[in-house]
Amino acid sequence: MAEITTVGIIGAGTMGAGIAITTAMAGLPTLLIDRSGRALEGARARLDAYLGRQVEKGRMTADEARTASEKLRTGVSFSDVATADLVIEAVFERLDVKTALMAELEPTVSRTCLIATNTSCLRVSQIAQALTHPDRFLGLHYFSPAEINPLVELVRGDQTAPEAIEAAKGFLATTGRIALQCRDSNGFVVNRFFCPYLNEAVRCLEDGFGSPAQIDRIACGLFGQPLGPFASMNIVGAPVMLHALENLVHLGALYSPAATLRELAAANGKWALERDPPSLAGRRADIIARRLRIAVARPVRELLAEGVASPADVDLGALHALRFAVPPTQILPQEDMDTQALVADAMCRFGGA
Secondary structure, X not given: OOOOOOEEEEXXXXXXXXXXXXXXXXXXXXEEEOOOHHHHHHHHHHHHHHXXXXXXXXXXXXXXXXXXXXXXXXXXXXXXXXXXXXXXXOOOOOHHHHHHHHHHHHHHOOOOOEEEEOOOOOOHHHHHOOOOOHXXXXXXXXXXXXXXXOEEEEEEOOOOOHHHHHHHHHHHHHOOXXXXXXXXXXXXXXXXXXHHHHHHHHHHHHOOOOOHXXXXXXXXXXXXXXXXXXXXXXXXXXXXXXXXXXXXXXXXXXXXXXXXXXXXXXXXXXXOOOOOOOOOOHHHHHHXXXXXXXXXXXXXXXXXXXXOOOHHHHHHHHHHHHOOOOOHHHHHHHHHHHHHHHXXXXXXXXXXX
16 A cells, blocks of 8 residues: 555545544645535635634644645545545445445545545445455544544454555554554444443433433443533434434344434434533432443443454543543443343332432
8 A cells, every 4th residue: 555645535524524634734635525615615614713723722833724724625526536545435324325436436546545434333344345446445433523533443344455454554643543443343343332322321311210411410420421421412413323323223222213312313403401400319320320331331242242342442442532431341240230230120110219
């Protein structure tokens, strides 16, 4: 694989624009492609606003910001990325959309060009089926906001060449990202347990155990994270969350979207969060904590058994992508105990709570 000195990004939406900021900030000539002129204008404005904040905070000079801004060029045609050493697609999370893009893109780039997908839940190897040379294809899953979140899941497809992985590792280091290497699997590492965790929080709400803000408070205490599941979903967006779960639902019941989440996604709404909710204690708080632990522990146990990633990398992902202060692997021994306790609690429901 060629040394990565020029990067092409397909898709100027939330993720594509964020990735473009990371590459431009690293001094790499970046070609951002989208058929929507409005999306390209928005991405340019987002970069310049980000650079402006860096100057205001004294993290870079005005000259450095100007240089970084000049690293980004935009276009509407795949031919604009013909000379790129790496092309990352960041288009809508649907298999048919991504495979159609790959079939159109591959003939326009050189044989040594590395091609990556920013998919969050689809199998990298499924997308690779649209390519003539899948050995140069891999996953680079950034987390939102990409310009701030340091973690990137580096996903090895079934036919990805070792040289492609090494080239991608070098690129991520150049752009100041933390690489979490993993094997191809739906949801990879972080979304494999984060999606059912968020979904279970909604189910706790539906079952009447607490309000969104109360459940968030328990979750933050449980995992030591700054934002609870409902606050996180308000940032990610209910439609995005629902779409991710629908791509993972075949993995089991934990991924079946909660009815209330479906309703909120249809309305493109947000969860109402009280500023200072009454504290929960006793059985209700215990049940919420147990259910959230199980929703994290079971997917983690499964992905470890499948060899998707190492325990250390699971904890690395939780720390840097989600800011979990409590490592997910630390709660694995509690799962069986929690499951038994939930059965007992279900038999008496709220009695004595």
